[in-house]
Amino acid sequence: GAVVSQHPSWVICKSGTSVKIECRSLDFQATTMFWYRQFPKQSLMLMATSNEGSKATYEQGVEKDKFLINHASLTLSTLTVTSAHPEDSSFYICSARRPRSSYEQYFGPGTRLTVT
Amino acid sequence: AQSVTQLDSQVPVFEEAPVELRCNYSSSVSVYLFWYVQYPNQGLQLLLKYLSGSTLVKGINGFEAEFNKSQTSFHLRKPSVHISDTAEYFCAVSAGGADGLTFGKGTHLIIQP
Numbered sequence: 001g002a003v004v005s006q007h008p009s010w011v012i013c014k015s016g017t018s019v020k021i022e023c024r025s026l027d028f029q030a031t032t033m034f035w036y037r038q039f040p041k042q043s044l045m046l047m048a049t050s051n052e053g054s055k056a057t058y059e060q061g062v063e064k065d066k067f068l069i070n071h072a073s074l075t076l077s078t079l080t081v082t083s084a085h086p087e088d089s090s091f092y093i094c095s096a097r098r099p100r101s102s103y104e105q106y107f108g109p110g111t112r113l114t115v116t
Numbered sequence: 117a118q119s120v121t122q123l124d125s126q127v128p129v130f131e132e133a134p135v136e137l138r139c140n141y142s143s144s145v146s147v148y149l150f151w152y153v154q155y156p157n158q159g160l161q162l163l164l165k166y167l168s169g170s171t172l173v174k175g176i177n178g179f180e181a182e183f184n185k186s187q188t189s190f191h192l193r194k195p196s197v198h199i200s201d202t203a204e205y206f207c208a209v210s211a212g213g214a215d216g217l218t219f220g221k222g223t224h225l226i227i228q229p
Contacts, residue, residue, distance in 0.1 A: 004159065034216045043120075043206065044160075046216035059216075093159070095217075103148050103167060103210060105217065107160035 002028050004096050006108035013084055013115055021079045021111045023094030029074035030096035034105060035067075038091040050077045084115045118143040118209045122220035129197055130228050137192040137223045139181075139207030147209040149190040150217065151181055154204040163205075166190060177201070202227045
């Protein structure tokens with residue numbers, strides 16, 4: 001199988017601080033990783049596409065200076081929420097795509113962020 | 117841009133009964149279609165996908181879906197559900213393999229004994 005992990009699974013931070021979320025592909029190399037955000041009772045919204053060794057591509061309306069994405073290796077992408085505010089509280093989910101795969105994305109279990 | 121509509125936020129079904137979860141999409145280009153399932157406290161798992169070819173797609177756990185281009189639909193069906201099928205089901209589309217997914221709001225399938 002293809003396993004994707006996220007760390008931490010749950011984090012609480014104070015308003016104004018930054019928090020980093022890690023996404024790792026455990027048993028395959030992922031040239032492309034995606035970050036999604038899910039609000040309660042709503043669908044997942046694509047935030048950005050991250051390709052190894054290059055800058056992330058952000059969806060319209062997503063602040064790239066606030067949500068910093070780094071894809072430094074083929075198995076790790078990080079999302080840093082800078083100067084977090086209560087409205088950033090959400091469920092953040094990453095996915096990873098294998099090279100030359102049949103368009104399938106493998107999802108991590110998600111990270112619950114609560115900003116107080 | 118694409119969009120996905122899952123009309124039913126919640127579907128209660130008795131165990132061993134058939135179920136259909138509806139999904140409609142809109143897109144100005146050809147799309148690839150997916151159904152994902154999310155069990156409590158777990159990541160999304162791919163049930164099935166339509167890329168091209170036969171419009172009837174079979175997936176894991178006895179699920180199948182039919183792509184209907186004229187009705188822009190990709191409804192998910194299972195002839196007989198089990199308690200273990202209780203989960204959130206998401207329909208998603210993608211315009212290309214390198215693109216992210218556009219998801220519907222999800223349908224909570226509730227299996228009643």
